[in-house]
Amino acid sequence: EVQLVESGGGLVQPGGSLRxxxxxxxxxxxxxxxxWVRQAxxxxxxxxxxxxxDGSEMYYVDSxxxxxxxxxxxxxxxxxxxxxxxxxxxxxxxxxxxxxGHWFDPWGQGTLVTVFS
Amino acid sequence: xxxxxxxxxxxxxxxxxxxISCTGTSSDVGGHNYVSWYQQxxxxxxxxxxxxxxxxxxxxxxxFSGSKSGNTASLTISGLQAEDEADYYCSSYRSRSxxxxxxxxxxxxxxx
Numbered sequence: 112e113v114q115l116v117e118s119g120g121g122l123v124q125p126g127g128s129l130r131x132x133x134x135x136x137x138x139x140x141x142x143x144x145x146x147w148v149r150q151a152x153x154x155x156x157x158x159x160x161x162x163x164x165d166g167s168e169m170y171y172v173d174s175x176x177x178x179x180x181x182x183x184x185x186x187x188x189x190x191x192x193x194x195x196x197x198x199x200x201x202x203x204x205x206x207x208x209x210x211x212g213h214w215f216d217p218w219g220q221g222t223l224v225t226v227f228s
Numbered sequence: 229x230x231x232x233x234x235x236x237x238x239x240x241x242x243x244x245x246x247x248i249s250c251t252g253t254s255s256d257v258g259g260h261n262y263v264s265w266y267q268q269x270x271x272x273x274x275x276x277x278x279x280x281x282x283x284x285x286x287x288x289x290x291x292f293s294g295s296k297s298g299n300t301a302s303l304t305i306s307g308l309q310a311e312d313e314a315d316y317y318c319s320s321y322r323s324r325s326x327x328x329x330x331x332x333x334x335x336x337x338x339x340x
C-alpha cells in the first residue's frame with residue numbers, strides 16, 4: 112500500500128523554526144518528484160515547494176523563499192521541510208504529496224503547524 | 229501568485245449533473261494540458277480525481293469528467309450522489325514562474 116506519513120508539526124512562536132518529515136512507503140520513492148502543499152485553517156490549498164528525484168532541483172512559492180528548505184533522503188525514503196523565520200501566516204496543515212506527472216497523488220494525512228505569539 | 233478562480237459554491241440534487249469552472253491565464257490553464265482536480269472531504273487529505281485535464285485515475289468513478297477551453301478548465305460530476313458533497317480544487321502547472329503549481333480557490337459542492 113502506498114503511504115505517506117508526515118510528522119514534526121506543532122506550536123512555535125514567530126521567528127522560530129520547525130522541521131517537517133514525510134515517511135514514504137509502498138512505492139519507489141526515489142523515482143518521483145515530491146511536493147509540500149499547505150492549507151491554512153478554513154482556506155484553500157497552496158503549493159509550497161517541490162524537489163526533483165535526485166535532489167538536484169528545488170522550487171518554492173515566493174512567500175517562503177529564503178525561509179524554507181526542502182530536502183530528501185532517498186536511502187531513508189523520506190522528505191523534509193525545514194521552516195525558519197516562521198510567521199503567523201505560515202499556520203497551516205502541511206501535506207506531503209507525490210508528483211505522478213504534473214499532478215499530486217497520493218497525499219499524506221497532513222501535520223499541523225501553528226505559529227502563535 | 230494569483231490563485232485560479234473557481235466559484236465558491238455549486239449545488240445540485242441527487243442524480244443531476246453539475247459543472248465547476250476553473251479560470252486561469254495563458255501561463256497556466258491555457259498554456260498546458262496539466263490541469264488536475266482534487267476532492268477533499270472535511271478533515272481529510274485531498275484526493276486526485278482528474279489529471280492532465282481529462283484523465284481519470286484508476287478507482288475514480290466515471291461520473292467525474294474533465295475538460296478545458298482556452299484559459300478555463302471544468303470538472304463535471306454526473307449523477308450527483310450524496311458522497312460527492314465535498315470541496316473541490318483545481319490545480320495547474322504554471323510556466324515562466326518559479327512557483328511551479330497553482331491551486332484554485334476551491335468550490336464547495338452541496339447535494340441538496
